[in-house]
Amino acid sequence: MTENALKSQKRILTDATMTSGNLLPNNTPKKRKLDVDEPSARLSVPPRSSAPKSFGSSQMQQKSRFEEDLEKLTQDINGLKESNAEKDQQWDRPPLGDFDPAKDNLCFQQIDVEEGESNGHTAVKLFGVTEKGNSVLLHVEGFRHYLYIAAPVGFHPEDVKPYTTFLEQRFGMHERMIHSVNLAQKENLYGFQGNLKSWYIKITVTEPKHIARLRNSLEKSIANYNYKGLWPSGDDGGIVTFDNIQYVLRFMIDTGVSGMSWVEAKAGDYQLVPEAKRQSNCQIEASMPYSSLIAHSHDGEWAKMAPLRILSFDIECAGRKGIFPEPNQDPVIQIANVVTRYGESKPFVRNVFVLDTCSLIVNTQIFEFKDEAKLLAAWQQFVQKVDPDVIIGYNIANFDFPYLLDRAKHLKCQQFPYLTRLPKIKSEAKETNFSSKQMGNRDTKSTNTNGRIQLDLLQLVQRDHQLRSYTLNSVCA
Structure with missing residues (x-):
């Protein structure tokens, strides 16, 4: 379902509701006869005003605290629109504009790193977001x-090439496995070695799967891999x-890339x-050699944060x-969502997906x-459209995500996962x-959302606070 199709069904309540006053004709006063012996007759009832109400008069209903909080979310919305390229309730990311890979450097804050x-x-694969809010995938x-293995006594630099051939003959029966062999001076951190460096053999493989x-062959079968009997x-x-x-x-250690750090690729690289x-x-998907990647440390200018999109959601069954709800029987009747950009106090998306009908909600x-x-x-299309970081x-790790996936599987909703x-x-x-x-052993569930970070607040509260109950009502009390 496209966004336009969804908008045709949306309902928005922008202001507080008004209800017209009750009209009582003057010539037909409402009377009620009470028995003096009844308990209700002894209650003190305030007198009703006898002043007639004019036609069309209205009376403001008292707002609930929930409605007041929702109204505050969209106060000064005009200022929010002026300071951002995106409009309120607009799901798409900002356009790339005049981005030119031949002239512009590609600089972004990486949020997820995985092998690909x-x-x-x-x-x-480095997933991230630019300073303008554009999403990036960079293949490095x-x-x-x-x-490394310790070089034995009698292993000299002239043995590097023959040892490479020796390993290729042992391992490269079906495909090339050894990329290179080099000698390097390193210090063993296991036990004090007097700060002395020794010679080590660095063996590089063609693919990480090798x-x-x-490792297993060298550690478990020295007889088959003992070059010249030196070991x-x-x-x-x-x-x-x-x-x-x-x-x-x-990769992260050797290139200096740390969690949530900024990385940069120069134009032409x-x-x-x-x-x-x-x-x-x-929005941007590019590739480059790892030797040209620039990793910035979390200091000075690079301590800033990109305008990450944060989706907060909750489901009701x-x-x-x-x-307790079971996904093969109990339906999902509501999914509530709020999307905020990091650094902003007001969300730019507030919506609720409901089964059947729902009462109006202020500014939602x-x-x-x-x-x-x-x-x-x-x-699912909303998540892909709004593209949260x-x-x-x-408790989304153990309940919301698994329940939604199992429920979609039960309903044969094949596109949902x-x-x-x-x-x-x-x-x-x-x-x-x-x-x-600190937390002992915990059995939990993990749902992959490649390119997106997950943060379960229940796990955060369990880590930082010792409570008798971790229900949402207890935590919010």
């Missing part, structure tokens, strides 16, 4: 994984390897991905009395649906386990 593929080889290519096989064959059975680090983390090869729905779009499957499909909620920034990747809820000294 570009041009047939492993690459690192050419970074290769590696490990690093596990290389002693003891009871330990293998060669000690160093830096058992995941590929993405190794990156190329836009052709439309036919695009993997995401980001029509559960049966005394039974209401989208009504007769069919639950259409409601879920429309909400951060998704927050209360595509909530990520990668149109071909589905969101799936999986069982995970979290363990720490």
